[in-house]
Amino acid sequence: MTPTSSGRTLPFAAIALATAAVFLLAAATFFIAIGQAPLRAMIDLVLFATGDAFSRVESLLKAAPILLCAIAAAIPGRLGLISVGAEGQLHLGAIFGTALVLAMPQAPAIILLPATLLAAAVGGALWGGVPGWLRGRLSVNETITTLVMNYLGILMVNGLVFGPWRDPANLGWPATASFPDAARLPVLPGTGLHLGLFLGVLLALGCAFAFSRGIRAERVRVLAMNRKVGETYGLNFPRFAVILMATGGAAAGLAGICEAIAVQGRLQPGLSLGYGLTGFLVAWLCGHRFLLILPVSILVGGLLAAGDSLQLFHKIPASSATILQGLLFVTVLAVPGVLNRRAS
Amino acid sequence: MTELAIVFFVWGFASLANATPLILVTLGETLGQRTGIINLGCEGGMLGGACAGFGAAMATGNPWLGMIAGAATGILFAALHAALVLGARANQLASGIAVWMLALGLTSYIGRAFVGGRVEALPSLAGTWVSSLPLVGRGLEQLSVAAPIAILLVLLAVWWLERTRTGLSWRVAGESALIASENGMSPTRARLSAVLVGGCLAGLGGAVLSVDYTQTWANEITKGRGLIAVGLVIVARWNPRLVLPVCLLFGLAETAAVRLPAMGVEMSSYLLSGLPYAVVLAALVANHLAFAPAAAMPADLKKVFD
Structure with a gap:
């Protein structure tokens, strides 16, 4: 699934090392360009991400939605689909989950919490399943539909929290009422680490297992390699497309409701800091390998959390983190291709 | 009755003014895709063009210099995409997204200095000879010179693709790189130039x-217009002639979203601003239902989509 040219390829470790080196060089150049001492900035980046218990928790908190969104991109990625829709699916998950909480705020936690998570998964699955169905049945390119549907998902959240869902007690602030305690995710005491991260880890491990063995994994692999071959063996591509896109969407939907419940405590604008796109980058970086996605999500979560601190202490704008992500993506696409081209 | 006619008339020209940036981006993306390269990074090129163009126009007080700076920045981002897909043979869709991500970060970094800045718009058509035209004069007055320039560029692109030798080599490169090189044309050169021209138009649009x-x-002033352009190229069936009507559809939806509340339609402005995106999705689906777009798709581009 790693997107490289055909022909003789270099060993994975060599390519990974070279890519990392080039990225560090690019990042250093960027820091110099914005007038920061590159070594100092990069050391601080690591310190702010892992230095003490507080920053480690912050890193993991950021990693949770990234992990779930990376899974959302990687599951359809296994079928060769390029879904960039996690951002919209995340917002739909938040909408569906919030709707349930607002509908039965008095319900006990044992019912409310699982029902909310389930509703969020359904919302995300819907926003992923539709482009999956369009791709399977009508061959509408899923990259374009998922990208356009992202904007719709975000606007729908805004429409709801500025409109019918705005709590009058907020004095004009666009947000729903605070979620009841029964809807709060279980939290690791004293840390703020919530169930979302645990769900992400569980999902990643489950996917790693499900996509590595068994007849279903083999079917996905055959269809991804060649749809026509798969279909001559009676495999139903549209059905796989819908199921995998919807499953991925469900993961992103969980990310959305977990952010709303655990991080913000209510539904309000600015639910996601571009987690969908970051997750897509992580999934691509890892070649849609779930066991690799797990640590890389945590690394990138650390980068984002450290970016917050850099903004605070070094007056480096938040957009720097986006620039670094962009540089990382460009490097990952450029270096393996160039190296393999030289080698072959 | 006449009142309704006037509303549609006014809306038509407002839609054209709204759609002008999109027409430029979609036209550029059409040219690139005709050579077999899809560039989601045109969203990044457009953002870059909007940022650099605004900065240049703000600093110099001259909107035309803004246009030049915008176009140049668009070319720069397109060159990155071209280097990734033609040089490093990266996946085209992923490369476009990478370029977009980089542009998103860079423009929001650099653009901090431009928030609240003032620029002078391009010359308006109001007060020129078009104002005195019967019937259409009143509508044309709402436009700046950008709209007629965009329409001229569409006509130029049609002529270029269908009547020139280079245009032919672009089309051949899109259908089959193999046949192009067998006939002594360089598909890589055709693709590189088309992607750069596309980037130029995206930056200009921004x-x-x-x-x-x-x-x-x-x-993020472009709000996904570049991504929408990539979808609209399919709806326009890779035909530069159809870029105009297809983009007007989006422009009309945005105009409706802005003007309906003023006409007493009670609906969340956020839901209304989702209308253009919904319209584009619907157009994309309707297009796939009504025709088989794959039949019109440049053959070499199919490899990217499969």
């Missing part, structure tokens, strides 16, 4: 958006 249409800079 500059028209920020300098001429909204006359402000805001983060």
